[in-house]
Amino acid sequence: MKLFKGILICLLLTIGKSGFSQSVSVIQLPALEKLLATPGDTTYLINFWATWCQPCLEELPYLEEFNAKHAKDKVKVILISLDFASKLETKVKPLVQKKRLRSTVLLLNEPDQNAWIDKVDSQWSGAIPFTIMFNNDRKKRNTFEKAFSKAELETVYRAFLL
């Protein structure tokens, strides 16, 4: 019986752990530009954040909730960490695990920020959080240099689709 219990606990732990494992790929500008040019009738929310950015951490649950709520719609939330690549193992991955993030998480490893911020969006000052909402089939794109509240996110999305 004890053995059975032990096996069960091990099994549960394995399932529990694998259920929340999420890899974080490190990308560079060309991959980001390709992502922003993704064709199709899917509305993307590309959110730029960092583990050191308090307002970013505050809006993460809203973005996660939004992504889950619209799982059946053509909506995709992608979280792009602007943490230093050297912090991937020590800061980014532990936070992704701790918060059990389900959205795709990427880390943009481009330290020379002045060289690429304008290429991502000329309206962006570089302050985070920053979110780009786009749907390339509908030729729509909107940017938000601001943290979303829970209600704002849904309203903005609905307005985007009008």
Place this chain on the structure above:
Amino acid sequence: MKKITFLLTALTALIVLNSFRLPSDGYQVGDKVADFKLTNVDGKTVSLADNQAAKGYIVVFTCNTCPVAQAYEDRIIALNQKYAAKGYPVIAINPNDPTIAAGDSFEKMKQRATSKQYAFPYLVDENQQVAKAYGARSTPHVFIVTRTGNDFTVAYIGAIDNNSEDEAAASKKFVEAAMEDILAGKPASVNFTKAVGCSIKWKKA
């Protein structure tokens, strides 16, 4: 009924979208700036006009709490050491609302300025009017202003260098390059740059 719902949604959307507009775009390079009068950590007020010997200033919107600002703190101190003697001292301004970032209270600013021995003013922009006038968006955000008579004109807006993590790895030192141009009597050849920073903690409307 459907039509009304639609109109209401559209209207709400419009209002929400408008609320995302940032405070006015602020100064551009070449603009004359309005002087300010802000309280320093020593309790005295500071204005651009106060220091008659200054040929200009390296105005830095910064704060206690932002990790990027912290990473640049020693570089800001070094900029003052290098350029104050040449007529361009640093003026640091903290625009963050301390009700959002408690570590940016006036008391904490005093502590930071003392522990890091700031040799330049560290001013509190309590009503955030100066940050808005300049168009500062994040910390740290640099504005070099140069003096002509009693007027101050923006000569450079942007980042300190191009590597926030590692000063030694920065291949471009934007503020130093701009200062060298200015000291040589020329306009800054690179006068506008961008960097990832902490958004300023604006007061909730």
